Amino acid sequence: MKKIxxxxxxxxxxxxxFASTHIIQxxxxxxxxxxxxxxxxxxxxxxWIEGFHTTTSLTIPSGAATWDQQxxxxxxxxxxxxxxxxxxxxxxxxFHASLGMVGxxxxxxxxxxxxxxxxxxxxxxxxAVVAWATATEQNTDHFDIMRSIDGxxxxxxxxxxxxxxxxxxxxxxxxxxxxxAAYRYIYYSLSIIDKDGRQTLSDIKxxxxxxxxxxxxxxxxxxxxxxxxxLMLQFNSEKNNTMHAQLFDASGKLVKQDDLTxxxxxxxxxxxxxxxxxxxxxxxxxxxxxxxxxxxxxQ
Numbered sequence: 001m002k003k004i005x006x007x008x009x010x011x012x013x014x015x016x017x018f019a020s021t022h023i024i025q026x027x028x029x030x031x032x033x034x035x036x037x038x039x040x041x042x043x044x045x046x047x048w049i050e051g052f053h054t055t056t057s058l059t060i061p062s063g064a065a066t067w068d069q070q071x072x073x074x075x076x077x078x079x080x081x082x083x084x085x086x087x088x089x090x091x092x093x094x095f096h097a098s099l100g101m102v103g104x105x106x107x108x109x110x111x112x113x114x115x116x117x118x119x120x121x122x123x124x125x126x127x128a129v130v131a132w133a134t135a136t137e138q139n140t141d142h143f144d145i146m147r148s149i150d151g152x153x154x155x156x157x158x159x160x161x162x163x164x165x166x167x168x169x170x171x172x173x174x175x176x177x178x179x180x181a182a183y184r185y186i187y188y189s190l191s192i193i194d195k196d197g198r199q200t201l202s203d204i205k206x207x208x209x210x211x212x213x214x215x216x217x218x219x220x221x222x223x224x225x226x227x228x229x230x231l232m233l234q235f236n237s238e239k240n241n242t243m244h245a246q247l248f249d250a251s252g253k254l255v256k257q258d259d260l261t262x263x264x265x266x267x268x269x270x271x272x273x274x275x276x277x278x279x280x281x282x283x284x285x286x287x288x289x290x291x292x293x294x295x296x297x298x299q
Contacts, residue, residue, distance in 0.1 A: 019082070021045055024103065026053050026071050027261040029096045030268045031103040035152045037189055037201035038083050038107050048077040049261055053093040053101070055079060061087030061107070068094075083107045099230055099270050104152065111200045112138035113162075113192050116169065120188050120207040123175050128207050130188050131173040137166045144191035145174050150234075150266055151187040151204060164195075184212035184236045185265045206265045208238075216243070216292045217285055218266065224297035227278070231271040231296065235285065237262035243287040245271050250280055262287070273298060 019041045025032045027049030036044065046055045048071040056068045062085070069079040083089065089105040118132040130145055140162035146154040157178075163170050179186060186209050190202035218234040225231055235243060240263050247256040255276055260269045271283070276298055284293050 019043055021080075022105075023047060025049050025261075025263060026055070026093075027051060028267070028269045029053075029093070029099050029101045031055075031093075031101065032263040032267070033151055033204065034102070034268070035104045035106070035204065037204055038105055039110050039200065040083060040086055040107060041110075042107075043080055043082050044105060045078065045080045046071060048072065053095060055103075056092055056094050058090040058092055058102075060089045061085040064089065067091075100232065100268055106201055108200045109198065111140070111192055111194050111198060112136065113140050113194075113200065115190075115192075115202060118190060118202050118205065120205050122210060123177075125177070126179060126209075126211045128176040128179060128186065128188070128209070129173055130176060130190075131171070132190060132202075133169055133171045134163075134166070135169055137163055137170065139194045139196065140164055141193050141195045143172065144193065145176075146189045146191055147176065148187040148189075148204075149180055149183045151185075151206070154187070154189060156191070162192075179209050179212070181209075181211065182213055183218075183266070184209055184214065186212075187265075216287060216290050217294065220294060220296070224299045225273055226299050227273070228275045229273045229298075231273055231283070233269055233271065235260075235262065235267050235269065235287075237264055237267055237287065239264050241287055243267075243269075243285055246284045246286075247271070247273070247276075248282045248284070249276075255281070 021043040022036045024046045026046050052072045054070050057066045064085040067081050086107050086109050091103050093101040114135040116133045116135040121129050123129040142162050143160045144156045145158040147157045148154040158174050186207045189204045192200045220233050243260045245258050249255050278298050281296050
């Protein structure tokens with residue numbers, strides 16, 4: 001038995017000796033992904049795509065170092081930060097926080113559990129199968145399956161007991177039969193709890209709900225919109241892509257247009273309306289072969 005625990009300790013050391021790097025894209029006035037799960041010692045990397053932004057710490061765990069870095073095409077385009085304390089790290093873009101450009105890093109300590117795999121695949125009858133395997137377990141109590149419709153706010157949907165102590169490959173699976181029909185993309189993660197109540201969070205996985213809404217635009221607000229203003233939107237994308245937005249007045253004249261950078265999954269963005277004349281406008285969004293048209297009122 002002593003040899004088994006020594007082996008588990010050695011494997012845990014190897015696991016935690018090689019930190020993971022989590023990539024966050026900075027574009028379109030959003031951090032993508034806006035929420036990241038990490039383990040103490042991991043590296044967070046912000047990669048600039050477009051715009052003029054900052055990544056700036058707000059509330060972070062006691063003892064962790066603050067940061068404030070501009071990211072733009074004329075200067076720094078990549079910034080890295082190592083998380084050294086467990087807890088929640090909240091940060092923002094100083095220029096666009098009012099437009100929702102904020103992010104969260106959830107950091108937990110490493111437990112003597114090594115996940116050899118974790119993924120989500122389609123199941124039967126409009127279901128998602130959340131499956132994972134552990135290479136080793138020590139003092140593990142249970143797994144909480146967490147689900148989100150936006151990749152940021154997660155809720156527990158199920159709990160599965162763990163084997164507890166094992167040095168052999170152990171497979172687990174949970175079938176989610178209650179997928180939210182209004183959303184094309186659904187996000188999952190695991191919360192691993194040991195018998196002492198300590199927790200480790202897995203990476204976040206995105207699942208494409210084939211029976212979810214096929215709409216490009218998920219939401220537009222506010223409408224009516226005041227001048228000058230920003231039209232906030234959520235939109236879907238099948239892959240890393242660009243969505244084209246065009247604003248037409250009542251006569252059909254093109255007034256404004258812009259391109260919004262997208263990542264695979266649910267995206268947040270904004271369209272700067274500016275100081276156009278009050279009235280009713282048509283806004284057309286186009287991504288690849290998909291096109292959608294909406295009416296907005298400018299006051």
